[in-house]
Amino acid sequence: MSGGAGARLADGAVGAPGAGAHLITTHERCGPVKAAGPVRGGPVYSRPAMSATILIVEDEFAVARGIQYALQQEGYQVAVAKSGEEGLDFATNQAPDLVVLDVRLPGMDGFEVLRRLRASGSKAPVLVLTARDDEVDKVIGLELGADDYLTKPFGLRELMSRIKALLRRAYGDLSDAAGGRVIRHGDLVIDLERRRVQRGDRRISLTPTEFEILRHLASRPGRVYTRSELLELLRDYEALDQDEKTINVHVSHLRDKIEDDPAVPAFVMTVRGVGYAFAER
């Protein structure tokens, strides 16, 4: 990830009473959950479009802010949720690449967030933050599908290296994302490996079927696919009870999500009487 001045991480313990405060450069409160841009480096668009998004679910402001700042220094997009409910909502709707999840949260605790997240089908790596020496928390967390855990108080360097290892394990070397497994058309970015779609820095959540249609079309711009062809390509992917008309429905939903104006598509074109084609450059 980006280095430079941002690579100089203070390795103060985070999560210990009073610790982490030296990492906070501003006194802004954590607002409602939103993806925050990097602290430095100008507009978000100057960053690689695929910089990983990390969700922090932690109610303790100093801890959350310390982690957020450190991650932003490394070039990650960061969102902070102050409750389990907020975190689960963001995680299921925005599909972050990784979740740092505190166990001790008011209301819905971290375990319940993790349980529901996995039940929703999310495979995003989850790093659980547990209380000191709480072996039970570690075991429960791992059983519920956490990928790693860290015991408070922890050092930011340790956290950062765990996060990078998890991202590598889950997605491979992120720098490979520019090496051909990503289709770009204008500000539409289709990451084939991670099965992720973005417009600019806005993540677009597609169903598996929508993604497959987009993947096939965008892989060969200008090539016209008939509905029956698309249906055939999707055959392994979805229920068998689909007919050609359902392709229209999926394409319609896909357009609603990726096009500025679904009635005047810029990406997925209708070839009247034949089928669909992805726009040529």
Ligand code: CA
């Ligand atoms: Ca907490």
